[in-house]
Amino acid sequence: MALRAALLSGKRGLSGLLCQLSSSSSHVRVCVSQQRTNSTAPKIKVDFNQTTGVAVMNMQSPPVNSLSLDFLTELCIAVEKLEMDKSCRGLILTSSQPKVFSAGLDIMEMYGQSPERCAEFWRAVQEMWLKLYSSNMAVIAAINGSSPAGGCLMSLTCDYRIMADNPRYSIGLNETQLGIVAPFWFKDSLVNTVGHRHAEMGLELGLLYSPSEALRIGLVDQLVPEDQVLSTATQTMTKWLAIPDHARHLSKSMMRKPTVDKLLSSRESDIQNFVSFITKDSIQKSLRVYLEMLKKRKG
């Protein structure tokens, strides 16, 4: 049930595994978290407006907001703080990095790590999803760049998704393109958003949708010019905050609780599945090949 990989056939490179950034429709830039220029700088910047009750959470982890353990830990702590502050009613998730919302899970967390570390990492991915998907706050994604794999998952946890109308950007759970498989709770989030059929085809083919395609199938709710993504999110939030919090949150919980409970009731086995998969010799080998390929590209 958990994340699993298949060795890729010779024809296709392991391009973009878990950390892909489509910088244009014609070619792909790939980045890993090693490129970070300052690993101790805060990866999350929160601007909370006491007057409006809305916090804007900027993801600012160069180059592509990869979901590393540090990143996820920071994010979860930030969300929990806001959740406990009764005066914070709305949360806007956005990116400070150019062209990308988040490129998804950080491959370096999965290569050459101990089983214990892998388990810790996966628990943090689960925690991020659980916290955001069942948040009491109204959460809006201001998707101002590409959002593949784990970045798409993060978008799916939100109550509303606004994306930059730039055809160079894409969004989707593209795991199969990389030879791996989205775990069941990634799948459940997608089914709840675009329905069974689009989820099936999107997952089987690892589809990355253009903004207009994403709008058509309901993967995002609204497209706006790139420079208006955040301002539109702020305006939209007033509509969400016009609803009494208690009623809005109970309705959200009624819709999402069965999906949340599924992961809560199988969290440990989901971690075990991930660890036993990712620590396989064959998987580690393909990750090494992939990373060496990346080094050559950059060299």
Place this chain on the structure above:
Amino acid sequence: MALRAALLSGKRGLSGLLCQLSSSSSHVRVCVSQQRTNSTAPKIKVDFNQTTGVAVMNMQSPPVNSLSLDFLTELCIAVEKLEMDKSCRGLILTSSQPKVFSAGLDIMEMYGQSPERCAEFWRAVQEMWLKLYSSNMAVIAAINGSSPAGGCLMSLTCDYRIMADNPRYSIGLNETQLGIVAPFWFKDSLVNTVGHRHAEMGLELGLLYSPSEALRIGLVDQLVPEDQVLSTATQTMTKWLAIPDHARHLSKSMMRKPTVDKLLSSRESDIQNFVSFITKDSIQKSLRVYLEMLKKRKG
């Protein structure tokens, strides 16, 4: 799981609670059942055409067909009678009141009533839903006016929904706008009709859709000019009655039985949830404030 309310924040009045009629897109008229001019007159008028096998059920409880205990009791008896009459194969639900199909649950049934009476009322709401949602007849809603909250629920029980193409009318489960939460079987009916995502957003925001928006998301099936709603329903019914009753009903049952069984298996706890919520001091207080506000408006 049952209907729950939240105290509204100061900014928003408790406008339209459970008994809302949007008479135009720019302002809202609110009515309560006390306005009834003749409380003993039949609230339901049934015209059964023996030749066609189709009954038209006119809701005629001024001013806005509020779902009071009396109204629901009459309606359930009328449906049961038709259900037992083998010659009646189709049912068209429509309103004799101008501008409104049904404004939903009657607030007077929930204010200052004993727990026993509240329980009796809620059981009647359940009974209405159960009878209509699992009817052996082909049931078509001829929605010739606004249909918020409980009125929308009634529409959702039907096999087909035809709405007047008048932008002043609206339809939706708008409970959260009033600080309350639709119970799980309202939610299930909506999910079965518009899918998980539209249900989630519609319930969280308490959206009232214009006819064209309702058509776009599948909340209604067809729009026609206001004066053709009933005639179109009658024509459409011939298509439904062209299908052998037995086969049509077994197919309907196959689709709806799991949803019906969910309420049947938790009917008493759903009533208890409703009663314990609605009889809370805080809720009764906000209902009193609301009713006093209505009196002032009318004064």
Place this chain on the structure above:
Amino acid sequence: MALRAALLSGKRGLSGLLCQLSSSSSHVRVCVSQQRTNSTAPKIKVDFNQTTGVAVMNMQSPPVNSLSLDFLTELCIAVEKLEMDKSCRGLILTSSQPKVFSAGLDIMEMYGQSPERCAEFWRAVQEMWLKLYSSNMAVIAAINGSSPAGGCLMSLTCDYRIMADNPRYSIGLNETQLGIVAPFWFKDSLVNTVGHRHAEMGLELGLLYSPSEALRIGLVDQLVPEDQVLSTATQTMTKWLAIPDHARHLSKSMMRKPTVDKLLSSRESDIQNFVSFITKDSIQKSLRVYLEMLKKRKG
């Protein structure tokens, strides 16, 4: 839960029962398997291209590819062979018969047969569905003609559906039009493809959709000119085979396993339901009336 029939009212002939071919939008030709000119000729022709790893399965059982026990047995054996051949990664289902993909279940398998034979037949229908719906191969339907009832079911098992853009063709689970009811796993396949609401209306009314309608509700994925159905399927298959098999199949399994498991866990009772229904005197009588009507038409 299984296939059940209702005696048809006098007004409607039992036209098209289980073996319908709409040869035009204005009238209906009906065929039974007795018309086969050569019952020992292979009903399935498989062309496997070792280079591409794609097999094309031509259904060539005159006149309308009725799903007889022999046909289903041949088809299941052919699928199983391909499934076990690791070099076969993709399967295209299409028809060699003009104007029809498959007309669905063969009525002759259900009339005048022993309970044992009926059970054997139904098990074969289940087997076809199970094999195709959970195939490890990427399966594409090249729907080059009408595809009612069981033909539609076969299409629904595929990963992708390409249909000829000819308004004379239609597709749908039209069982209720014939007084019978699609069993639960037909229904599940439809819900998974077009969602709950379209499945409900489609099944209740036994709707046969034109290609453009089928595209609109997601019952097929793509329309192309009639002479390009197969070539488009071949081109599309390269996109599916660009995905690592293991990852694609695990994703497919994650989406479909719950639906497959439902039938697997109630297979025997589903057979018993079918047999006890189809061997009823009343049902056999209506089948006889129907077959006699067909003979007269042909006479």
